[in-house]
Amino acid sequence: xxxxxxxxxxxxxxxxxxxxxxxxxxxxxxxxxxxxxxxxxxxxxxxxxxxxxxxxxxxxxxxxxxxxxxxxxxxxxxxxxxxxxxxxxxxxxxxxxxxxxxxxxxxxxxxxxxxxxxxxxxxxxxxxxxxxxxxxxxxxxx
Amino acid sequence: xxxxxxxxxxxxxxxxxxxxxxxxxxxxxxxxxxxxxxxxxxxxxxxxxxxxxxxxxxxxxxxxxxxxxxxxxxxxxxxxxxxxxxxxxxxxxxxxxxxxxxxxxxxxxxxxxxxxxxxxxxxxxxxxxxxxxxxxxxxxxxxxxxxxxxxxxxxxxxxxxxxxxxxxxxxxxxxxxxxxxxxxxxxxxxxxxxxxxxxxxxxxxxxxxxxxxxxxxxxxxxxxxxxxxxxxxxxxxxxxxxxxxxxxxxxxxxxxxxxxxxxxxxxxxxxxxxxxxxxxxxxxxxxxxxxxxxxxxxxxxxxxxxxxxxxxxxxxxxxxxxxxxxxxxxxxxxxxxxxxxxxxxxxxxxxxxxxxxxxxxxxxxxxxxxxxxxxxxxxxxxxxxxxxxxxxxxxxxxxxxxxxxxxxxxxxxxxxxxxxxxxxxxxxxxxxxxxxx
Numbered sequence: 001x002x003x004x005x006x007x008x009x010x011x012x013x014x015x016x017x018x019x020x021x022x023x024x025x026x027x028x029x030x031x032x033x034x035x036x037x038x039x040x041x042x043x044x045x046x047x048x049x050x051x052x053x054x055x056x057x058x059x060x061x062x063x064x065x066x067x068x069x070x071x072x073x074x075x076x077x078x079x080x081x082x083x084x085x086x087x088x089x090x091x092x093x094x095x096x097x098x099x100x101x102x103x104x105x106x107x108x109x110x111x112x113x114x115x116x117x118x119x120x121x122x123x124x125x126x127x128x129x130x131x132x133x134x135x136x137x138x139x140x141x142x
Numbered sequence: 143x144x145x146x147x148x149x150x151x152x153x154x155x156x157x158x159x160x161x162x163x164x165x166x167x168x169x170x171x172x173x174x175x176x177x178x179x180x181x182x183x184x185x186x187x188x189x190x191x192x193x194x195x196x197x198x199x200x201x202x203x204x205x206x207x208x209x210x211x212x213x214x215x216x217x218x219x220x221x222x223x224x225x226x227x228x229x230x231x232x233x234x235x236x237x238x239x240x241x242x243x244x245x246x247x248x249x250x251x252x253x254x255x256x257x258x259x260x261x262x263x264x265x266x267x268x269x270x271x272x273x274x275x276x277x278x279x280x281x282x283x284x285x286x287x288x289x290x291x292x293x294x295x296x297x298x299x300x301x302x303x304x305x306x307x308x309x310x311x312x313x314x315x316x317x318x319x320x321x322x323x324x325x326x327x328x329x330x331x332x333x334x335x336x337x338x339x340x341x342x343x344x345x346x347x348x349x350x351x352x353x354x355x356x357x358x359x360x361x362x363x364x365x366x367x368x369x370x371x372x373x374x375x376x377x378x379x380x381x382x383x384x385x386x387x388x389x390x391x392x393x394x395x396x397x398x399x400x401x402x403x404x405x406x407x408x409x410x411x412x413x414x415x416x417x418x419x420x421x422x423x424x425x426x427x428x429x430x431x432x433x434x435x436x437x438x439x440x441x442x443x444x445x446x447x448x449x450x451x452x453x454x455x456x457x458x459x460x461x462x463x464x465x466x467x468x469x470x471x472x473x474x475x476x477x478x479x480x481x482x483x484x485x486x487x488x489x490x491x492x493x494x495x496x497x498x499x500x501x502x503x504x505x506x507x508x509x510x511x512x513x514x515x516x517x518x519x520x521x522x523x524x525x526x527x528x529x530x531x532x533x534x535x536x537x538x539x540x541x542x543x544x545x546x547x548x549x550x551x552x553x554x555x556x557x558x559x560x561x562x563x564x565x566x567x568x569x570x571x572x573x574x575x576x577x578x579x
Binding site: 035043 | 285287288413416417418488490492493494495496498499501502504505506508509533
C-alpha cells in the first residue's frame with residue numbers, strides 16, 4: 001500500500017440474490033471497525049452502502065461495488081447493469097419506489113433508499129441510463 | 143472468566159463459539175483476551191472439559207459482614223421442582239446463613255414500570271434496546287458502539303434491588319451501609335463481572351455474586367428444615383417472568399417489541415438495527431443465553447426443564463399485586479440509578495492499530511493473507527477461523543505456517559527441493575564413489 005493510496009475492495013453483486021444481500025456492507029463495516037473509524041461515521045457508511053447494495057439486488061441484474069478506504073475518507077462506487085432510472089429527481093423523493101409488490105412484501109422498496117444514502121454521504125452522485133444501468137458514487141469523510 | 147489450565151486440552155470448541163473472537167489456543171491452552179471478552183459464558187457452556195469457570199463468591203465470603211442480604215435471581219426458582227414453593231426457596235436462603243432475602247424479581251417489577259414510562263418518551267432512539275443483560279451491553283460496546291444511544295439508561299433489576307435492600311437493612315439494623323453484605327445469587331458470569339466492573343454506574347452496590355450452581359447443594363440440604371411458614375414479601379409473577387426470554391417484554395407490556403435470545407442471534411439482530419433496518423420496532427429485548435437467564439451457564443437444571451417450571455410459577459398467579467405490597471416509598475430516581483449513572487463508553491477493541499494508516503496497511507495484509515489460506519475455518523491453528531488467523535498474522539501474533547495446510551504445503555515444497563538437490567550431486571563425488579567400488 002502506497003502512502004496516499006487507500007485500501008481497495010471489490011464486490012460483485014447479483015440481482016435477486018437475497019441470500020447474499022448485505023454481505024458486502026457487513027464486510028465493509030467490519031473492516032472500518034478494524035481500521036478504527038469513528039462509530040457514527042461507520043454507521044453512515046454502513047447504512048448507505050447497504051441501501052445501495054440492496055438497490056442492485058432488488059432492481060438490477062448485476063453490479064460491481066468498489067470501495068476505497070483512505071485515512072480521511074471512504075469512497076464507494078456502485079455500477080449496475082439493469083433497467084436504469086428514468087426520472088432520477090422523482091427517485092430521490094422519499095417514499096417513491098418502483099419496487100414490485102413482491103419486493104415490498106419482503107420489507108424492501110419503501111422508497112427510502114436513495115434519499116437515505118444522500119443524507120448519509122458527504123458527496124453523492126447518481127447517473128443512470130434507461131435500459132443500461134445506474135452508477136452511484138458516494139464519499140464519506142472520516 | 144478464568145481458565146483452569148490443567149483441564150484445558152486445547153480443543154477448539156470455545157474459540158469456535160466466542161462471539162467476539164476473544165479466545166485463541168496458544169501453546170496448547172486457551173487464552174482469553176480480556177478486553178474483547180463480554181462475559182457471555184458461551185465458552186463455559188461449550189467446553190467439554192469444564193476448563194472455563196467464572197470467578198464467583200462462595201457462601202464462606204458472607205461471613206465478613208455482620209448482616210447479609212441474599213438477592214435471588216428469578217431464574218433460581220426454575221432450578222427446583224414446582225412443588226418447592228418460592229416461599230420455601232426464600233426460607234432456605236435464610237437457613238444457609240443469610241439474614242434476610244430480597245427478590246430480584248421485585249427490582250424487575252420496578253424496572254418494568256420505569257421502562258414502560260421511558261418508552262413513552264418521544265425523544266428516545268428507536269428501537270430502544272434493553273440493557274438488562276450485561277453481556278448484551280458489552281456486545282454493544284465492543285461490536286456495535288454506534289448503538290450505545292439505543293440502550294435503555296435504566297439500571298438492571300439487580301442493581302435496583304440492591305439499593306432498596308441495603309437501605310432497608312440499614313433502617314432495620316442501624317448498621318452503616320458498608321457493613322451490610324448484599325449478595326446476588328446469579329445464573330450468569332456476566333452479572334458477576336458487573337459487580338467488579340459495573341456498567342453505567344460508578345460502582346456497583348452489590349457486595350458479591352454467588353453462582354446458582356455454587357449454592358444449589360446447600361439449598362437442597364436446607365429444604366427439609368423449611369416449611370414456608372415465614373411471611374416473606376413476594377414479587378409479582380411478571381417480575382419473576384424476567385427469568386424467561388420474553389418475560390421482560392410481557393412485564394413491560396410493550397407494543398412492537400422484538401424478543402431475541404442466544405448471543406449469536408442477538409448479534410444478527412443488532413447488525414440489522416445498525417444497518418438502519420427495524421425502524422418500526424420500538425423495543426428489543428436481547429438476552430445472551432438461549433431461553434433467557436434460565437439458560438445461564440451457572441444454572442444447574444436443563445433450560446427446557448427450568449422453562450417449564452418457571453412457566454408454571456408465572457402462570458400460578460400467586461401474589462398478583464405484589465408491587466402494591468412493596469412497603470417502601472420507592473424514590474424512583476434514586477433506586478433506578480438515575481443520579482449516579484455514567485455514560486456507557488464504546489470499547490473499540492476490534493481496531494487493529496491506533497494509527498489509521500497503519501491499521502489500513504494491516505487490513506491489506508490481512509486481506510492478502512486470507513486469499514492464501516484454505517478457508518476451511520478448522521481452528522487447528524488456534525484462531526477461530528481463517529479470517530481471524532489472517533488478522534493475527536497481520537498483528538504479528540501468528541504466522542502462516544500455524545495453518546496445518548500451509549505447513550504441509552511448505553513441507554512438501556521443501557521435500558521436493560531436497561530431492562532435487564539430492565539428484566544434483568556434483569560429478570566428482572559420483573566419480574569418487576565409482577572409484578571406491
